[in-house]
Amino acid sequence: MNMSKRSLKYVLLLCLALVFTQCKTKTENASDNQEQNSTKGMTTKHQISTSEFGKLPSGEKITKYRLVNENGMEVDIINYGGIITNLKVPDKNGVNKDVVLGFNSLDGYLTPSPYFGAIIGRYGNRIAGGKFVIDGKEYTLALNDGKNHLHGGNKGFDKVVWEATQISNSKSVSLQLSYLSKDMEEGYPGNLKTTVTYTLDNSNSLKVKYEATSDKKTVVNLTQHSYFNLSGDFSKKILDHQIMINADAFLPVDATLISTGEFRKVKGTPFNFTSAKAIGKEINSENEQLKRGLGYDHCWVLKDQDKGQRLAATAYDPKSGRFMEVFTDQPGIQFYTGNFLDGTLPAKGGGTYAKRTGFCLETQHFPDSPNQKDFPSVLLSPGEKYQTETSFKFSVK
Numbered sequence: 001m002n003m004s005k006r007s008l009k010y011v012l013l014l015c016l017a018l019v020f021t022q023c024k025t026k027t028e029n030a031s032d033n034q035e036q037n038s039t040k041g042m043t044t045k046h047q048i049s050t051s052e053f054g055k056l057p058s059g060e061k062i063t064k065y066r067l068v069n070e071n072g073m074e075v076d077i078i079n080y081g082g083i084i085t086n087l088k089v090p091d092k093n094g095v096n097k098d099v100v101l102g103f104n105s106l107d108g109y110l111t112p113s114p115y116f117g118a119i120i121g122r123y124g125n126r127i128a129g130g131k132f133v134i135d136g137k138e139y140t141l142a143l144n145d146g147k148n149h150l151h152g153g154n155k156g157f158d159k160v161v162w163e164a165t166q167i168s169n170s171k172s173v174s175l176q177l178s179y180l181s182k183d184m185e186e187g188y189p190g191n192l193k194t195t196v197t198y199t200l201d202n203s204n205s206l207k208v209k210y211e212a213t214s215d216k217k218t219v220v221n222l223t224q225h226s227y228f229n230l231s232g233d234f235s236k237k238i239l240d241h242q243i244m245i246n247a248d249a250f251l252p253v254d255a256t257l258i259s260t261g262e263f264r265k266v267k268g269t270p271f272n273f274t275s276a277k278a279i280g281k282e283i284n285s286e287n288e289q290l291k292r293g294l295g296y297d298h299c300w301v302l303k304d305q306d307k308g309q310r311l312a313a314t315a316y317d318p319k320s321g322r323f324m325e326v327f328t329d330q331p332g333i334q335f336y337t338g339n340f341l342d343g344t345l346p347a348k349g350g351g352t353y354a355k356r357t358g359f360c361l362e363t364q365h366f367p368d369s370p371n372q373k374d375f376p377s378v379l380l381s382p383g384e385k386y387q388t389e390t391s392f393k394f395s396v397k
């Protein structure tokens, strides 16, 4: 078939036109996206996206917010309990994996969860006998941990729905969560306006900022209860993770895990983490405090009190190379090695969460402070503002 020169020219032109339109649409889409993201003032690189995570028995929808930074670090947070459900960070080979324990669906968090990834309040940790006194008036709280009160009671901040606001700027993305805890909720005095803001920046740091005000004198001690396993494999125990805690003393507990009021030196004890060591190195040693905690479940007294933000602890998983630093302005940190996990809870990747497959580093004021005269005060009066920040910074080494 001999085609005239002219028709050959037409065919060639047609092909060229076709190719041209193809490229144009591609770039258009890309720029649209860019356009879209930049209209929100975010570069394409860090962003927040939302999806429905489930419905409460009341029918109320719970939303999952995914914060992503320019390195591809991802943090998923739901407005139920302000729970971090997933946190993905790269290992030494750049492979991103989820390093926090939790559940794939809302149901998991509605059946009693061991506070996986939740915001804890109004008072993190234990209060002896569920009682405290302010200005001569005694307040009675729920006894939800044997004869003591734990983590804010039966319906603490880990089981309420928070109002969520997405905030972004050129350097970071934030999810601001607000909740009004009404006067005498769970037995605590005062209408407590609480805001917790999660901010993910491009240095792989997740900052948690806590703010609260009250119209009556009350007690406040908020914390974040993520369980970490830096290997990203939740079937593995965390005993080979190397932990450093910037503290020369810790707070011994009685048989019900209530502080005895003593400040005990860590030197010469299995509680000495002043230089990094494997969690499993001394966890099973014949130490009465370890026996009581069924492992580590104690509050360390951080160095450099009143010096504002400082390094509180580090965690390192030698195999994956993942490294986490915890910075805070809080006086204490509860190091808990997942001793109560008992293999009954379904794990995200299949299987179940066995004992010591996750650890927590809960920055906070000391446990039972309302009843301990030598502990820093946790009182919040009208006109005052409770404000504290903790950040979890991820890298590899």
Ligand code: GLA
Pocket (backbone or CB within 6 Å): 114, 115, 125, 150, 257, 297, 298, 334, 336, 340, 360, 362
């Ligand atoms: C804290 C407590 C532990 C345990 C967990 C949640 O870390 O210190 O004793 O109660 O919460 O299960």
